[in-house]
Amino acid sequence: MTVKIDGIEGTQPEQLMKLLLSLASDWGDVFDTSKLKAVHLSGAMTNIVYRITWPKNASEDDVRTVLVRIYGEGADIFFDREEEIRTFGLISTHGHGPHLLAKFPEGRVEEFIHAKTLSACDLRDPEISTLIAAKMREFHDLNMPGSKTAVLWPTMRKWLIKARSLCSQEHAKEFKLDIIENEIDTLENELSKRKQNVVFCHNDLQYGNIMIDDKTRTITFIDYEYASYNPAAYDFANHFCEWAADYHTDTPQNLDYNKYPDLEERQRFVKSYLSSTGNQPSDADVDQLIDDVERYALANHLFWGLWAIISGYVTHIEFDYIEYAKQRFSQYWLKKPQLLKE
Incomplete structure (x- = not known):
């Protein structure tokens, strides 16, 4: 019944x-x-x-x-x-x-949290961005049970197998799924050369998963489906990539990377994160983390690109997942030569 x-x-x-x-x-x-x-x-x-x-x-x-x-x-x-x-x-x-x-x-x-869900443009507000950075540091400091190893790489390999099993030949060719495993291997090898700070990450900090109490200016993160241990730089990269999105338009699948945070905005965010515990970071620490974040943005494009391919075949929510996947993979191939300096 x-x-x-x-x-x-x-x-x-x-x-x-x-x-x-x-x-x-x-x-x-x-x-x-x-x-x-x-x-x-x-x-x-x-x-x-x-x-x-x-x-x-x-x-x-x-x-x-x-x-x-x-x-x-x-x-x-x-x-x-x-x-x-x-x-x-x-x-x-x-x-x-x-x-x-x-x-x-x-x-x-x-x-039900009686607070305002952020809008796409709120991410660009310097005050709100600073508050998000401090809350991210709090979240990363959580000591959660289970393995403290990064799940990013095995997750992408698992999703690649699933995407291949679902995809039409046309989509498999378009998304170059035959060589994506090699791309994942290359990224893991390159990004693992530097010591990474693996922490408990939200992994999906789009504006719809961030709320603010206008009276207290308190930030709350919601929706933890993808939360797990990963390099902190990956969580930054995910959040910065979400600046390009607006899911409340007539074309929510479209991304505008002109809205990706510029260097000054990234520096402000990283400095706010590193200084939120009371210690002032050196310029070298800030520059190093920003560089790591940019490289992890490549992994983020592959992660959500694979997610979108699978979703396009199994999900009936009204959203053009395949077009979204195209844009994430396009950005990966565009940025890879610059960020990996091939």
């Missing part, structure tokens, strides 16, 4: 309604199922996310709000959902992000 919640596409398990009823009861709410409202929150490309509200009492003068995340099709290719939920809970106990309220087979219910 299934139940439809007004505002959510399709039908969801009756278990979801039971979970909401149980939560409302625990909170002492007077729960009227006819008063539930759901609003789709755009910008997510792995899951479908809704804000759900209901009146706490009959007078309807106070409203309860939660976030419901419906897992996207094919997402289990990219990460272990149970592991992701464990990570979610552990990060919450460290004081980061929302609390997990309940889970059901097709998704979960999370605490």
